[in-house]
Amino acid sequence: MRDAARDLKGLRTAAQEFFEEGYAYPEANRTLAATPPEHQDEARKALLPQRTLPDGYYVWVAHLIWVERVLEIVPLDLAAVEVEGLLMLKQERSRFQSAHPACPHCGMPNEVHALVCRECMGEIGK
Amino acid sequence: MAKTSKQRIDAPAIPTAELPAGSAPEAAMLPLDVPRTITLKGAQKTLSYHFRRITAADWQAFFAAIVHQTLQRGPVRETVYESETAQIELVEKALKSVDGYGDLSSLKNWKAALPLTHRLSVGVVLRNVGESSRPRETAQLADLITIELDAFWSAGDKGKATLYSGLVHRFRQPSIAQLRHFNFETARVRVEGTAENGITTYPARQLVAMRIYDELIEEVDGYSVDGKPLVGIENIQREMDGAHKAEAALALFSQGDAVRVQ
Numbered sequence: 403m404r405d406a407a408r409d410l411k412g413l414r415t416a417a418q419e420f421f422e423e424g425y426a427y428p429e430a431n432r433t434l435a436a437t438p439p440e441h442q443d444e445a446r447k448a449l450l451p452q453r454t455l456p457d458g459y460y461v462w463v464a465h466l467i468w469v470e471r472v473l474e475i476v477p478l479d480l481a482a483v484e485v486e487g488l489l490m491l492k493q494e495r496s497r498f499q500s501a502h503p504a505c506p507h508c509g510m511p512n513e514v515h516a517l518v519c520r521e522c523m524g525e526i527g528k
Numbered sequence: 529m530a531k532t533s534k535q536r537i538d539a540p541a542i543p544t545a546e547l548p549a550g551s552a553p554e555a556a557m558l559p560l561d562v563p564r565t566i567t568l569k570g571a572q573k574t575l576s577y578h579f580r581r582i583t584a585a586d587w588q589a590f591f592a593a594i595v596h597q598t599l600q601r602g603p604v605r606e607t608v609y610e611s612e613t614a615q616i617e618l619v620e621k622a623l624k625s626v627d628g629y630g631d632l633s634s635l636k637n638w639k640a641a642l643p644l645t646h647r648l649s650v651g652v653v654l655r656n657v658g659e660s661s662r663p664r665e666t667a668q669l670a671d672l673i674t675i676e677l678d679a680f681w682s683a684g685d686k687g688k689a690t691l692y693s694g695l696v697h698r699f700r701q702p703s704i705a706q707l708r709h710f711n712f713e714t715a716r717v718r719v720e721g722t723a724e725n726g727i728t729t730y731p732a733r734q735l736v737a738m739r740i741y742d743e744l745i746e747e748v749d750g751y752s753v754d755g756k757p758l759v760g761i762e763n764i765q766r767e768m769d770g771a772h773k774a775e776a777a778l779a780l781f782s783q784g785d786a787v788r789v790q
Contacts, residue, residue, distance in 0.1 A: 456598075
């Protein structure tokens with residue numbers, strides 16, 4: 403058994419997958435809303451990227467994201483393991499944002515070469 | 529896991545703890561300091577379990593012994609929440625004597641000889657406390673946050689359990705640092721394997737909750753010690769039952785769940 407919070411390599415993978423999940427959610431949710439209840443699980447698996455690590459990694463990543471948001475508003479005393487995690491999270495977010503730039507109209511991340519926003523259909527990339 | 533003796537003792541097969549249909553009178557207070565007795569009713573016999581007072585350390589050991597895991601085996605995902613071993617250990621630790629089983633003096637370890645199903649039934653009653661079934665009022669802006677609990681509690685020699693409804697715990701507002709501490713402790717999970725074949729073991733949230741209870745509690749209603757209402761922060765920290773502390777503090781951190789944007 404290992405402490406997920408101290409396994410930076412695993413956390414890095416979990417953070418990447420977490421961001422990819424977030425990216426896929428808006429479209430997946432639209433499809434799921436029109437999917438009958440008995441096919442929801444199946445559809446969710448097909449529409450969202452598969453996780454490759456035990457649940458515990460994502461629990462810690464979710465905590466780091468919460469801490470990150472709180473720090474935008476108030477200062478907080480952190481443990482070293484949180485600071486290390488936040489630095490990793492920042493790197494992975496930058497990497498994700500480079501690959502998925504935000505729409506200048508609505509802020510939704512898109513593919514880097516997209517010409518039209520997948521959410522607001524506004525023109526981008528010009 | 530608690531071991532059971534091979535020696536058989538006289539006992540009914542399927543006991544049920546004696547829980548009442550009624551509840552405590554409005555003014556009745558839950559007597560925290562009176563030793564608890566729990567009665568099991570079988571087809572032919574009535575069995576009584578007499579306990580010493582269950583301490584904070586007993587509850588800490590109990591919560592630490594609960595196993596909470598998610599197991600992934602290929603496409604099958606299973607959540608494990610195993611508290612029976614912890615319940616049996618708690619009963620064995622705090623049990624002083626039993627009535628109704630006949631003469632136990634010849635047994636080397638009479639506690640281990642008690643039927644497992646009986647110890648489990650009694651354990652369930654010992655920790656029978658939860659957030660009040662009364663619908664929670666929409667949160668009001670206030671200096672103190674009120675949490676209400678319902679609990680079965682049996683005290684004295686007769687062993688009849690009474691339902692105490694609306695036991696009140698009033699907390700100061702948690703600070704961001706305390707909220708962070710709660711999130712930090714409860715997110716410290718241990719992992720093994722991969723997503724396809726992995727185990728995640730969660731920490732006992734109740735242990736963290738018990739500590740935070742002591743930091744935030746301001747006053748309680750509905751509890752007594754030495755026949756008098758329980759008042760004063762230090763007295764509450766010292767006297768309050770650990771299971772009640774954990775339930776109240778966990779409910780505190782789930783405040784606002786019922787709110788929906790219209």
